[in-house]
Amino acid sequence: MTEQIDIIQNIKRLFTREEFPAKTLLVKEGTLTKKLFYIDRGCCRAWFNNDGRDVTYQFLFEGNFASSFETIISNEVSWYSVETLEPTVMYSVGIEDFRNRMDQHPHIKAFYYHYVEKRLLFYQKLFVAHIKDSPEQRYRELLAQHPEIVLRVPQHYIASFLGITSVSLSRIRNRK
Amino acid sequence: MTEQIDIIQNIKRLFTREEFPAKTLLVKEGTLTKKLFYIDRGCCRAWFNNDGRDVTYQFLFEGNFASSFETIISNEVSWYSVETLEPTVMYSVGIEDFRNRMDQHPHIKAFYYHYVEKRLLFYQKLFVAHIKDSPEQRYRELLAQHPEIVLRVPQHYIASFLGITSVSLSRIRNRK
DNA sequence: GTCTGACGATAACAATTGTTAATTAATCAC
DNA sequence: GTGATTAATTAACAATTGTTATCGTCAGAC
Numbered sequence: 001m002t003e004q005i006d007i008i009q010n011i012k013r014l015f016t017r018e019e020f021p022a023k024t025l026l027v028k029e030g031t032l033t034k035k036l037f038y039i040d041r042g043c044c045r046a047w048f049n050n051d052g053r054d055v056t057y058q059f060l061f062e063g064n065f066a067s068s069f070e071t072i073i074s075n076e077v078s079w080y081s082v083e084t085l086e087p088t089v090m091y092s093v094g095i096e097d098f099r100n101r102m103d104q105h106p107h108i109k110a111f112y113y114h115y116v117e118k119r120l121l122f123y124q125k126l127f128v129a130h131i132k133d134s135p136e137q138r139y140r141e142l143l144a145q146h147p148e149i150v151l152r153v154p155q156h157y158i159a160s161f162l163g164i165t166s167v168s169l170s171r172i173r174n175r176k
Numbered sequence: 177m178t179e180q181i182d183i184i185q186n187i188k189r190l191f192t193r194e195e196f197p198a199k200t201l202l203v204k205e206g207t208l209t210k211k212l213f214y215i216d217r218g219c220c221r222a223w224f225n226n227d228g229r230d231v232t233y234q235f236l237f238e239g240n241f242a243s244s245f246e247t248i249i250s251n252e253v254s255w256y257s258v259e260t261l262e263p264t265v266m267y268s269v270g271i272e273d274f275r276n277r278m279d280q281h282p283h284i285k286a287f288y289y290h291y292v293e294k295r296l297l298f299y300q301k302l303f304v305a306h307i308k309d310s311p312e313q314r315y316r317e318l319l320a321q322h323p324e325i326v327l328r329v330p331q332h333y334i335a336s337f338l339g340i341t342s343v344s345l346s347r348i349r350n351r352k
Numbered sequence: 353g354t355c356t357g358a359c360g361a362t363a364a365c366a367a368t369t370g371t372t373a374a375t376t377a378a379t380c381a382c
Numbered sequence: 383g384t385g386a387t388t389a390a391t392t393a394a395c396a397a398t399t400g401t402t403a404t405c406g407t408c409a410g411a412c
Contacts, residue, residue, distance in 0.1 A: 055304070057304050069293075069296070069297065113289045116289070117245075117292055119296050120245070120295050120299060121249075123300050126303045127306065128231070128233050130303065131231060131233060132226045132339075134368085135368085135369075154389070154390095156388095156389065156390080160307065162307070163307035164370090165370060167390090167392090168370070170390060171368090171369085310370095311399075312398090330358090330359070331359075332358095340400090341399075343360095343361085343400075343401080343402095344400070346362080347362090349361095
C-alpha cells in the first residue's frame with residue numbers, strides 16, 4: 001500500500017502535469033494514441049461509434065489511467081475515444097517513453113501488470129453482472145457501489161453504459 | 177509465434193498429464209484452487225450459483241487455461257466453479273509450484289502476463305458486446321465467431337452465457 | 353426393456369424494454 | 383439576460399424477453 005503511494009508520487013514527479021477543460025478529446029477512435037494519462041482530478045468517459053450512435057462503455061475517475069491499451073500492448077489503433085467530462089488535471093507520459101521506463105524499472109512493470117490484472121477482474125465482473133442481472137438491478141447496483149458515477153455523469157451516458165436507452169433509465173429511476 | 181509453441185511444449189513437458197471424464201469438477205466455488213490446468217483436449221465451463229440458478233459465464237477450449245485467477249493473483253477463494261463438459265486431457269501444475277516457476281523463469285512470467293493482457297481485452301469486448309447488441313445479435317455473433325461453442329455446448333449453457341433464458345434462445349434460433 | 357431425468361420446443365400470458373414523438377427542464381454561448 | 387441547444391421526462395405503441403407449464407425426444411441407470 002505504501003508502495004502504491006510511492007508509485008503515484010513517482011508518477012506525479014516523472015510525468016508531465018496537464019490541465020484540460022471538459023469535453024477535451026484525449027484519445028481518438030481509429031488513431032494511434034501518443035500518451036498515457038494518469039487522472040489526478042476530474043473524470044473521463046470512453047466511448048465508440050456504433051452505427052452512428054455513441055456507446056459509452058467506461059468511466060474513469062481520479063487514480064485511474066486513460067489511454068488505449070491496444071496501442072500500449074500491440075501498437076494497434078484505438079477502437080474507442082476518450083474525452084474529459086469535467087475540467088481535469090492529468091499527468092501524462094508518451095507511450096514510447098512509458099515502455100522504456102517499464103523496461104528499465106521492474107517495479108513500474110510490476111505495477112503496470114498488477115493494474116492489468118485488476119482491470120481483468122473488473123471487466124470480468126462487469127460482464128458477469130450483465131448476464132446475471134436485469135437492467136434495473138444493474139442500475140441499483142451501480143447506485144450502491146459507484147454513487148460517484150451517478151452523481152457526476154450525465155444520465156444518457158449512464159444509460160449507454162448500462163446497455164439500455166435513456167428513456168428506459170428514466171423509467172427505472174422513477175419507479176416507486 | 178514459435179516462442180508460443182515452445183511454451184506449450186514446455187507446459188506439456190513440465191506439467192502433469194491428467195485425464196478427466198465429462199462433468200468432473202476442477203474448481204469448486206468458495207474454495208482455494210490448488211492447480212492450474214492447461215486444456216489439451218476437451219472443454220469446460222465456468223459457472224457460479226446465483227440465487228439457486230447456475231450462471232455459466234465462460235467456456236474454455238483447447239489451448240486455454242482453467243483455474244481461479246483470484247487464487248493465483250491474491251490467494252482468495254474462487255467465486256465460481258469449473259467443470260469439464262467433455263472427456264478432457266489436461267496438463268496441471270500446483271498453484272504454488274506455478275508461482276515459483278514464474279519467479280524463476282522470466283519467460284514464463286512474460287507469457288503469463290501476456291495471457292492476462294489478452295484476457296483483459298477479451299472480457300472488455302465481451303462486456304462491450306452486451307451493451308451494444310441485442311440478445312439476438314449476440315447469438316448471431318457467437319455463431320459466426322465461435323461456432324465451436326454452439327456445436328459442442330448444450331444450449332441452456334449458451335443461453336446462460338448470453339444472458340437470456342433457454343426459452344428465449346430457442347425462440348431466437350427458430351426465427352426464420 | 354423400462355424408467356427416470358435432462359434437454360429442447362412450443363404456447364400463453366405478464367413484464368420489460370425499445371422506438372418515436374411531444375413537452376419540459378437545464379445548460380451553454382453570446 | 384436571451385436564445386439556442388442539449389438533456390430528461392412522459393406517453394403511446396411495438397417488439398422482445400421472462401415466466402410457467404406442457405410435451406416430445408433422447409440418453410443413461412438399473
